[in-house]
Amino acid sequence: MSSEWKFTTKDLAEKPELLMPGHRACAGCGPAVVYRQILKATRGPIIATNATGCMEVVTTIYPYTAWRIPWIHTAFENVAANAAGIETALKVMKRKGHLKHDHIDVIAFAGDGGTYDIGLQALSGAVERGHDFLYVLYDNEAYMNTGIQRSGGTPHCASTTTSPAGRVIPGKPEYKKPIADIMVAHGIPYVAAASPAYWRDLITKARKGLEVKGPAFLHALAPCPRGWRYDTSKTIEIARLAVETCVFPLWEAVDGEHSLSAPSKVIALKPERKKPVREYLKNQGRFRHLFTPEFEHIIDEIEHIVDRRWKLLLKKCGMA
Template identity: 75%
Template sequence: MSDWKFTVKEIAEKPELFSSGHRACAGCVPATVHRLVLKAARGPVIATHATGCIEVSSTIYPYTSWKIPWIHTAFENAAANASGIEAALKVLRKKGRIKNEKVDVIAFAGDGGTYDIGIQALSGAVERGHDFLYVLYDNEAYMNTGIQRSGGTPHGAWTTTSPAGKVIPGKPQFKKPIADIMVAHEIPYVATASPYYWKDLIAKARKGLEIEGPAFLHVIAPCTRGWRFPPEKGIEISRVMVETCIFPLWEAVDGEYRLSPPSKLIALKPEKKKPIKEYLKIQGRFRHLFTAEHEHVIEELQEVIDKRWKRLLKKCGMA
């Protein structure tokens, strides 16, 4: 596994492969996530992107934020894009038609492009064993089309297609455990990451690139517009998500789960685990839950978080 060590200075001095000047919103965490992931590059990279907010805001013709070769084709096929790129690089290198050097392939997709419409292509690509890193930047709804619920939207959250109605208060279903689904594919590397713990994120992206075969990195990426929080709060929220264990940090190498330091700390000192209310109250999308009528939704959510956290501890041998 990766023995790459880096300092803040080294990261700061590495060239920006995802440049400024894009049209993402003020306080956009997904844009930060892209920048951080590319800081893990170890050599030449080709990136591909599912349709989504970062895809559109970073490539408005004739401008682009991508200082590496980049291609977008459609919404549901980021992993298939990566398959074709990886296969072509392999065979062209063998035939001597391109330079004989390792080129890393990264596929970026949002939660819609991963949990929902893109899961077939993703499942197929990892089953075939292509050597690529798939980065899910999860902002928990279809933000590009204006905040519609996805399989990644949490229970109770308001979106425009799971409105906080009089009868149904937000999204009735729970978030799909996508990273566990990827572990179940028996791929060599799966990890979760939060941009607050940015060194952990970069190190995991690097591992994903270094590992032979498919790697899946699930990065939580709060969205100021969709989650209804002030633009300066995104990184803080991505910390509280880890502290409340709604988004624990872990990695699974060859199927072996292991908690990452910030979550491991909570596992060792359970009193540090914050109640989910602390996370919910700092966002507008859960505001409707703080009423006598809907408070039970918070309890339901807490129950599921606790259940999933326990299950994770068991998988990590820490139960």
């Protein structure tokens, strides 16, 4: 599957800004970059729904709204069910002649808490039923809205307020849940992993997700300066390092067939280009405790996990 749509940054700049400035995301907010990029991928009328989370809060502090498209938030764990309801209503209203548009896209946004954890049931149900919508997971790897608590998406040994870097337990003992693999296993037509550093890749994937008939799942890494403890200017740099170190490889699965996306494909073809995971970890305060004699061995352990997952992915992509 490929999208016909080709674009330049100028084309994007000339498309309307569907997320208005004046929203109250923190300076350097990764999710806000992800949202802006994704909303540049729209192909026509669209309705958005959002799970509870940072981006729900910062874009709609009453009486203000940053949304130039119809938008609804209802609760934390149910955004996929919102999308299901909207999509179904549109379908039947169109059939009954109550709708002026030929087609309206439906997009659901949720953070990692709303996806890996509390929203997984509704998401699984909605994609199993085959609703036609794009689900965007903006993964900032912890419950940032409530103050940086660990989620199923938090990586191994990251320090959060509920998995602090203690003297005995150095951050989150568990590993990041392979959420996108879980979505592929649902047999849905489109799943992709993207990083806002590779904007063209991310926007193209969002567009494919909208174009495909049936459920699409886009896993977008969304660095958070507050939660990851780095300088606000480094959001894109870190989003790029995640890909360069294979911590967050870019890929897509169309009807279950995996393929690597260009930035990761380059590394697969030229493994010497893969940067050590240390490069990714070192600028983030949430991993600072790993750079001590006591816990430094964990960096190797993380490198090992990253390698293992990368190899599995290469196998799926037929590049092992």
